[in-house]
Amino acid sequence: MSIYAQLTTLIPQTILLLPLLLLTIILLHVIHFYISYITRENPLPGPIPLPLVGNLHQMSDTYRFFNKCYEQYGDIFEYYIGNRRAIMLNRVDMAENILTQSTKSKYFLRLVASNQGWEELGFTERGLVGNKVMKNWSLNRRMLNFCLTSTKYIKEMVNVAQERFSEAEGYWAELGDGTPLEFTKWMHGISVDTQIRTLTGQMTYALSAYRNSLLAEHQQQSLPDSAINSYSKFINHLCAISRIGQFFYLIPWYFRHYAPGIRGTAERMKKEAMWLQEEVRKIVQERKKEIENLKEGEELRADLLSLMLTINTQKDLNVVKTGEFERPLNEDEIIQLLIEAFSAGVDSITNALCFAIYHICKHPAAKSRLIAEIDAALPSDTDILSYESLSGSFPYTTAVMKESSRLLTVAPIIAQVSSEDDELAGYRWRAGITVGVNHGIIHRHKAYWKDPEAFKPERFLDECEDKVKPKTFLPFGGTLRICPGRFVADRLIKTFLIMLFRKYEVELCEPDKEVEYYYAMTNKCKGLKVYLKNRNKEHMTVA
Numbered sequence: 001m002s003i004y005a006q007l008t009t010l011i012p013q014t015i016l017l018l019p020l021l022l023l024t025i026i027l028l029h030v031i032h033f034y035i036s037y038i039t040r041e042n043p044l045p046g047p048i049p050l051p052l053v054g055n056l057h058q059m060s061d062t063y064r065f066f067n068k069c070y071e072q073y074g075d076i077f078e079y080y081i082g083n084r085r086a087i088m089l090n091r092v093d094m095a096e097n098i099l100t101q102s103t104k105s106k107y108f109l110r111l112v113a114s115n116q117g118w119e120e121l122g123f124t125e126r127g128l129v130g131n132k133v134m135k136n137w138s139l140n141r142r143m144l145n146f147c148l149t150s151t152k153y154i155k156e157m158v159n160v161a162q163e164r165f166s167e168a169e170g171y172w173a174e175l176g177d178g179t180p181l182e183f184t185k186w187m188h189g190i191s192v193d194t195q196i197r198t199l200t201g202q203m204t205y206a207l208s209a210y211r212n213s214l215l216a217e218h219q220q221q222s223l224p225d226s227a228i229n230s231y232s233k234f235i236n237h238l239c240a241i242s243r244i245g246q247f248f249y250l251i252p253w254y255f256r257h258y259a260p261g262i263r264g265t266a267e268r269m270k271k272e273a274m275w276l277q278e279e280v281r282k283i284v285q286e287r288k289k290e291i292e293n294l295k296e297g298e299e300l301r302a303d304l305l306s307l308m309l310t311i312n313t314q315k316d317l318n319v320v321k322t323g324e325f326e327r328p329l330n331e332d333e334i335i336q337l338l339i340e341a342f343s344a345g346v347d348s349i350t351n352a353l354c355f356a357i358y359h360i361c362k363h364p365a366a367k368s369r370l371i372a373e374i375d376a377a378l379p380s381d382t383d384i385l386s387y388e389s390l391s392g393s394f395p396y397t398t399a400v401m402k403e404s405s406r407l408l409t410v411a412p413i414i415a416q417v418s419s420e421d422d423e424l425a426g427y428r429w430r431a432g433i434t435v436g437v438n439h440g441i442i443h444r445h446k447a448y449w450k451d452p453e454a455f456k457p458e459r460f461l462d463e464c465e466d467k468v469k470p471k472t473f474l475p476f477g478g479t480l481r482i483c484p485g486r487f488v489a490d491r492l493i494k495t496f497l498i499m500l501f502r503k504y505e506v507e508l509c510e511p512d513k514e515v516e517y518y519y520a521m522t523n524k525c526k527g528l529k530v531y532l533k534n535r536n537k538e539h540m541t542v543a
């Protein structure tokens with residue numbers, strides 16, 4: 001038989017064999033799953049599991065799903081991620097072993113113990129979020145902490161935030177009083193431009209691009225060509241990275257590699273992640289050269305990239321002790337940290353800010369007290385908001401921010417994997433179990449809060465007699481992996497709130513409607529629309 005004939009007989013067989021192979025793998029997976037389900041220790045109440053994709057059909061909004069499970073099953077229940085068993089804890093006393101920042105914690109690992117998806121993306125040995133190598137994570141973590149908490153960095157960020165806010169004010173003035181403003185989008189633009197500038201030193205034009213999208217062609221501003229062409233793609237890819245992480249985390253290996261449709265999506269996402277890494281690499285290498293060419297006595301810029309490139313090098317006077325070894329960060333580590341800082345920060349800040357604006361507008365008494373505090377500290381619209389004044393002068397504004405994130409927590413669920421056998425909630429668990437903690441529930445749990453559903457910022461003031469109980473309020477998490485960006489987030493959100501309420505009467509376009517949000521790793525605000533009116537007409541021209 002000719003080679004051609006042999007091939008034509010082989011091809012249909014191969015085509016038939018592939019789906020069969022896939023079905024066999026799925027069947028084995030289902031059998032493995034049911035055996036481990038039936039033989040599991042400490043069976044708890046919880047949702048009936050489905051193999052392969054767990055309860056994803058019910059999880060179109062995972063957070064609401066977990067809240068429903070809490071109502072049905074109480075403080076502890078089990079759930080499944082694919083075929084992996086997990087338990088959810090909704091009380092602080094049950095989660096004590098997880099809510100510790102000790103490096104001896106058994107809960108260092110995120111959900112990566114058996115997840116090849118993040119390995120495939122290279123997330124498990126670099127950066128922080130997926131890093132499963134303690135020594136490596138620890139070095140990266142100390143370096144990032146050091147940079148993000150440095151006064152120089154936060155001062156720069158507060159200044160850039162004010163510049164970007166003023167830019168947005170110019171656009172609002174153009175649109176005029178009485179125009180409904182989609183604040184979720186405006187705040188996203190401000191947050192993107194502020195953070196990319198302070199993370200990398202680069203200018204982006206998310207705000208002006210959004211402004212252009214609202215206007216007729218002849219009113220649109222031209223933006224620097226090179227910047228907008230590459231940066232709009234750059235920003236889209238940056239914003240997509242947490243979605244890509246979620247996909248690779250949830251979808252099993254054989255689906256990502258063989259299932260029609262899913263395979264194509266996985267390949268496209270992987271390409272996007274690689275493209276982004278290479279773009280960030282160019283920015284890093286360019287800055288490296290600039291720093292090498294710095295003249296004697298010339299000052300370094302205060303963006304995160306410059307700080308990370310110089311830390312523990314001769315260009316920097318700070319030595320950050322990183323346990324066993326002190327060394328500068330390498331290029332791959334810096335790239336991953338920049339991408340993570342952006343993707344963990346931008347959306348969370350935008351959403352926390354939108355939720356705070358919503359709560360303030362919904363509660364006129366809180367709004368009046370907040371405005372009175374801001375007016376007392378900054379009597380004139382032209383007073384510059386300094387880093388120093390942000391740190392201590394706005395206790396009520398801080399309390400409002402906390403109360404907003406108590407009632408609507410941006411990152412309500414954290415989940416870690418135990419590296420050793422452990423006892424939790426009165427049960428013994430084998431190493432490898434995934435343990436979730438729902439801070440969204442804990443933040444409104446009757447055991448810890450008086451009148452938990454009411455918006456009462458006063459509960460966070462020093463004068464309040466009913467003190468907040470330890471570990472019951474953790475909007476930035478409370479594990480060993482507690483958010484390293486929490487100081488940045490606090491200053492940035494406060495800056496934006498002060499800038500907004502010092503000058504504008506802010507009204508919700510639909511005051512009777514509840515804020516809409518959905519969950520995708522974090523709670524995301526949907527379409528918050530407001531009207532802005534200048535509080536003092538004299539200042540209309542300031543913008």
Ligand code: HEM
Nearest residue numbers: 128129344345348352411476477478479481482483485489
């Ligand atoms: C309102 C804003 C923010 C919220 C609500 C938030 C919340 C959180 C939470 C709950 C965690 C998980 C903590 C845990 O597992 O115990 C986390 C981790 C993280 N956050 Fe944030 N975050 C915010 C802003 C930021 C910003 C501005 C940055 C960077 C500039 C950032 C960078 C990170 C990183 C890198 C991690 C992973 C840490 C690790 O695994 O070691 N976050 N964040």
